[in-house]
Amino acid sequence: xxxxxxxxxxxxxxxxxxxxxxxxxxxxxxxxxxxxxxxxxxxxxxxxxxxxxxxxxxxxxxxxxxxxxxxxxxxxxxxxxxxxxxxxxxxxxxxxxxxxxxxxxxxxx
Numbered sequence: 001x002x003x004x005x006x007x008x009x010x011x012x013x014x015x016x017x018x019x020x021x022x023x024x025x026x027x028x029x030x031x032x033x034x035x036x037x038x039x040x041x042x043x044x045x046x047x048x049x050x051x052x053x054x055x056x057x058x059x060x061x062x063x064x065x066x067x068x069x070x071x072x073x074x075x076x077x078x079x080x081x082x083x084x085x086x087x088x089x090x091x092x093x094x095x096x097x098x099x100x101x102x103x104x105x106x107x108x109x
Contacts, residue, residue: 014056
């Protein structure tokens with residue numbers, strides 16, 4: 001429904017900037033993993049800053065709004081019109097972000 005890759009990248013960039021650590025997009029692209037700690041390690045973020053980096057990432061990610069990928073709203077509307085029952089499944093990092101996704105889904109559909 002949404003492509004959150006840019007939101008995650010922006011959250012990383014803002015978090016590293018707040019920590020005073022240079023963010024290298026080439027390294028990020030080469031080592032990206034859902035395990036943020038492997039990204040932190042590869043980017044040279046000191047281990048004692050990882051917990052703060054986590055909190056900053058969640059904050060900065062939550063300040064953004066994911067937009068639907070082109071065609072998603074129309075496709076889902078067409079499925080609903082054909083009688084399909086739809087369920088929203090999302091991998092989110094906290095309840096506030098989950099509420100934002102659910103709110104967006106109900107607004108669109």
